[in-house]
Amino acid sequence: MVRLITHNLLACHVKGCTSNNFPLALKDVQIELQEAEFNPEFVTNILPRLEWSALADAARQVGDTSLPAEQPEMMDDDLLRNLHHVLLEIHIVEGAMVCPNCKHIYPISNGIPNMLLAEHEIG
Amino acid sequence: MIPTPDLSHLTEQDKLHVYDPAEDTFLFLDALEQDAEDLKGEKPLICLEIGSGSGCVSAFIGSILGSTNTLYLCTDINNRASDCTHRTGRHNKIPLDPITCDLARPLLKRLQRSVDIILFNPPYVPTESEEVLSAQLGRGISGSWAGGTNGMEVTNRFLETVEALLSERGKFYLVTLDGNDVPEIRERMFRAFRLQCQIVAQRRAGIENLHILQFSRVNR
Numbered sequence: 001m002v003r004l005i006t007h008n009l010l011a012c013h014v015k016g017c018t019s020n021n022f023p024l025a026l027k028d029v030q031i032e033l034q035e036a037e038f039n040p041e042f043v044t045n046i047l048p049r050l051e052w053s054a055l056a057d058a059a060r061q062v063g064d065t066s067l068p069a070e071q072p073e074m075m076d077d078d079l080l081r082n083l084h085h086v087l088l089e090i091h092i093v094e095g096a097m098v099c100p101n102c103k104h105i106y107p108i109s110n111g112i113p114n115m116l117l118a119e120h121e122i123g
Numbered sequence: 124m125i126p127t128p129d130l131s132h133l134t135e136q137d138k139l140h141v142y143d144p145a146e147d148t149f150l151f152l153d154a155l156e157q158d159a160e161d162l163k164g165e166k167p168l169i170c171l172e173i174g175s176g177s178g179c180v181s182a183f184i185g186s187i188l189g190s191t192n193t194l195y196l197c198t199d200i201n202n203r204a205s206d207c208t209h210r211t212g213r214h215n216k217i218p219l220d221p222i223t224c225d226l227a228r229p230l231l232k233r234l235q236r237s238v239d240i241i242l243f244n245p246p247y248v249p250t251e252s253e254e255v256l257s258a259q260l261g262r263g264i265s266g267s268w269a270g271g272t273n274g275m276e277v278t279n280r281f282l283e284t285v286e287a288l289l290s291e292r293g294k295f296y297l298v299t300l301d302g303n304d305v306p307e308i309r310e311r312m313f314r315a316f317r318l319q320c321q322i323v324a325q326r327r328a329g330i331e332n333l334h335i336l337q338f339s340r341v342n343r
Contacts, residue, residue: 001209005194006220011232022232036218039191046168046194049237088218106229112205115224119260122225 001032001091001111004058008050008087010115012099012106015123020101023054026061029095029108036088040080043087047071050087059086125156128182128215133207140203142176142267146328147298151244152183154296154324154335159187165292167239171196173226173281176267178208178219180242185217193239196230197221200262225259226281227288238288243281244298249274274303282308285338286316295338296323300331308336317341 012021052071059067066082097106097113104121107114130144155162167188172181175197185195197208197219205221212219222229246258248268255271270276278297285295295318299305309320317340324335 001220003220006196006222009196009233010222010229013228013231037191042168042192045166049168049234051233110206111209112202113222114202115222115229116200116262117225117228 001034001093002108002113003088003092004055004062004090005046005050005087006113007058007092007097008055010097010113012102012104013115013123014099014102014104014117014121017099017102017104021099023051023058023100024097024106025100026058026092027096027098027105029062029092031062032091032093033089034091036084038081038084040077040084043080043084044075046087047083055086059090062090062092064090125159125183125186127152128179128186128211130177130179130211132210132214133177137177137203137207140264141201141207142204142264144177144179146326146331147244147333148179150324150326150328150333151180151242151296151298151335154337155180155184155187158323158337162240162294163188165239167193169194169196169234169238169290170240170242171198171227171230171234171238171288172242173198174204174243174245174267175199175208175219175221176204176244178211178221180244181208181219182211182215182217184240184242185212185219186215190217195219198224198227198230200225200259200266201264202262204267227284231284231287234288236287236290239290239293241285241288241293241295243278243296245278245281246270247274247278247298247300247303249302252276270303274300278303282312286318289318289340291340293339297336297338299334299336305334305336312338313341
């Protein structure tokens with residue numbers, strides 16, 4: 001399943017596509033919610049490795065508006081819980097991710113993102 | 124003793140298309156178990172397995188580190204392997220996040236100096252170069268073993284990107300055999316990337332002499 005934590009770490013890698021290639025836009029996605037055990041320490045510690053605005057935007061694209069557009073300076077328990085839900089409990093099952101720059105389409109099928117490229121697209 | 128992940132959900136069809144754990148896998152698990160306390164102590168946040176196949180190795184390290192403490196990213200060029208990895212995660216209650224791709228390519232931009240543990244049991248069997256090409260393009264089970272010249276053609280492509288991915292405290296585990304020329308790999312990784320290498324496990328399996336190498340940054 002493509003969770004939004006994974007989506008936040010994927011960029012387009014078509015040959016020559018090196019700027020504005022992240023975040024990938026979500027297209028025609030079907031989502032499933034699956035409960036995951038809350039680990040506030042993990043959520044807090046992983047944040048510096050993620051890009052907040054891309055995450056908040058991806059959440060909005062799948063109908064979750066619980067994250068503010070800008071990262072707040074202080075994290076309270078409610079916000080950590082919202083982050084936990086957005087990062088780890090929303091699963092994209094079907095759909096696609098589209099590069100904002102070159103418009104390459106990466107399909108998601110049966111919960112698995114297919115990021116393979118054709119030979120001529122490989123840098 | 125950490126139990127080997129339960130793979131009873133994999134079907135005969137899965138095993139025709141995806142590498143079934145064998146001696147090399149079990150040596151890999153033994154090496155990780157031996158390092159378990161050190162690995163846990165580092166509190167890794169991101170673990171990345173390249174060529175995860177059945178998902179056995181990631182599910183195993185997940186049972187060492189805990190299901191909620193670490194993100195387990197798993198790549199494979201074989202979409203069927205990604206599916207097996209995913210199911211193995213679910214079956215063993217370790218969330219594994221599979222991505223079908225070549226090595227770590229779509230992750231390179233976002234995971235610069237961010238990965239705490241990298242695991243790679245590569246296609247290391249020496250073959251003709253043509254064989255590695257068709258195996259990688261075919262994206263089937265032969266891609267899990269056909270390694271081309273010195274068994275290093277796929278591994279070498281990944282070795283170029285390892286240092287960029289590893290976090291400050293990151294560790295990279297690689298399965299090799301004698302034919303891969305372990306001394307040359309160690310020397311090259313030190314010279315080009317200042318990564319030091321320890322051989323953390325070694326075992327003879329039939330005609331193969333297998334090693335598990337562990338790389339880390341010199342200036343920690």
